[in-house]
Amino acid sequence: MNHMPEVVMPRLDPGMQTGKIVEWLKKEGEQVKKGEPILVVEGEKTTFEIEAPETGLLTKIMAKPGDDIPVTQAIAIIGEPSIKPEAQPTPTTPSQLPTSTPAPTPSPSRLQIIASPAARRLAQEQGVDISQVTGSGPGGRITSDDIMAATKKTATQTVTQTRGPLILKRSKLEGIRRAVAERLSYSARNVVPVTITMEADATTLVALKEKESHIAFTALAVRAIAKSLEKHLIVNSALEGDEIVTYSQINVALAIHTDQGLVAPVIQNTNKKTLREINFEINELAEKARANRLTIENLTGGTFTVTNLGAYDVESFAPIINPPQCAILGLGRIAYKPVAVGSQVASKPSTLLTLVFDHRIIDGVPAARFLQEIKSNLENAEGLL
């Protein structure tokens, strides 16, 4: 564990390379609380307040307003809470006092331990904590013999030591994985999500798909969404600072899974495009995503996101909103289901549409009307052609 947590320039957008410091909300030497905004950063489209990752003393600020800082680079250091408690002029109320936790004993890092590759392998296989082993090799190097000796010692002890499960590999949280983690954590912390679900009759969709087999369901859904957004522009909004910005341009983003992680490339001016153009563009974006060739243009400017897990037999799911957007649509699988038609039971293809929206921006009724519009567009699929 790090004694001195660093504040780093966060990645606020998958395409973000650098961020500009707008202003510091705290001064060097000030106490900060975990979660409290300490500075303002300008990202690709908007400004964000960055919160303190830990409670403590803002011991050092390493970038000044106006500086353009690469993402993940450290911009400040937060030190131990209350380093000099006696220096505090007046006693503060207990709730304002940072909780004083005992300093954790630093565990020596992998590199500080001098152990042979063979010893490291054996230690892991045998579940031996290598930091507890004394090396007998030249220069104090821990060798496989030392690990074997330690195994025998452990075996004779009466209580078996608990240990974590064997590790296959450790990989750094970086690249797309890190961008996804940061973006979605931000969403989970800040957005007020509400989920609504509707069933749509997919009879005409399935019929259309039989005629036009090269058109993907996702393309039909994107077209239905774009048409619906035109009528319900309030959903095509974003929260920027204390302003709700409603866009006239409709840019539907599509979540695509790649080996590197999740990306959401954008179909620009979606409502101005034909179904065939959308279908072609989706294929093109998917190919670029898999080849890791998406440009910043491909990845920015989205005003609404759609994500489809239908191909993986998912019935329905509530996705996380892609900030600063206002809503996201999750598509489930299309399947034949028994439905009551009058007093008879019939079998019809249907699908579940799940809309998650940010209640800070819109309310339940406009969101439901928007979803009804999508449902209606999908149930009259010929109109999407």
Place this chain on the structure above:
Amino acid sequence: MRELTYADSLREALREEMLRDPNVILLGEEIGVFNGVYKATRGLLDEFGPDRVKDTPISEIVIAGAAVGMALAGLKPVAEIMYMDFLPICMDQLCTQAAKMRFMSGGQLKVPMVLRTQYSLGRQHGSQHSQFTPAWFLQVPGLKVVTAATPHDAKGLLKTAIRDNNPVLFLECGLLYRTKGPVPEEEYTIPFGKAEVKRKGDDVTIVGISRAVGEAITAATKLEEKGISAEVIDPRTLQPLDIETIVESVKRTSRLIIACDDIKTAGVGAEISATVQESAFDYLDAPIQRVACALTPIPFSPPLEQMYMPNADRIIETATNMIGK
């Protein structure tokens, strides 16, 4: 079992293969009338006549070039180059022509020739008549490289070399010609690409090349008195190299020393070390060590040359430092 010298063992291999195959022809400097500088061809001119045992002019280009031509024409030449130091003179014939022809002709041509040569480190022959440079030839695809460490191996490996349909560089050691060892009377050959474990051990693997095999065995015997159990492996052919046997051993002992009379820099030990760590990194308890020669011309002065040469004491010191005993 009867004992033969290394030179007599080579002679026996040549003679047996000449009797077995009339296409086997010997050529080289002083190999006929003079019976060979190292006596490996003693009596063969008398027995087989001048058509099959050819004294050549003092020209390594002629020896190697003629051998390539003979091989292409269907004979099985065994050419002798008196010192390994002279191989650069016939580099084109050996490396550019002989080694490549089979591949460049799509298998239509064969070059079944053996180039025998020796290195004389430790015999006060000076900088230009002592070098052991096997690594130079490990970068030549199409060329097999053989190192014989004992009379037994010398005979078995040379017979395999002569029967091979590809060019083989057969490396002998001047200091070993008069050493004796058991050699079976019955027919035998030794396959290429199969290392021999000369001595079993648990604490450290010592790969020895040519003369260094004997030094490694001496070192292992003395290390045993110190309570260190050393395994000694002779790859016997460097191309092809039996890396599996070495890796299997290192996985048990977790330590590796490569002893060779070549120059340490970019030498045989460097190649074996790099290859072993690719497969056995997680089994190593110590960095792989090389016992080889310094990057300097070989000194003529006998005490300096003795200091320059790898020997059992240096192997012992290296092993002890590695284990920390």
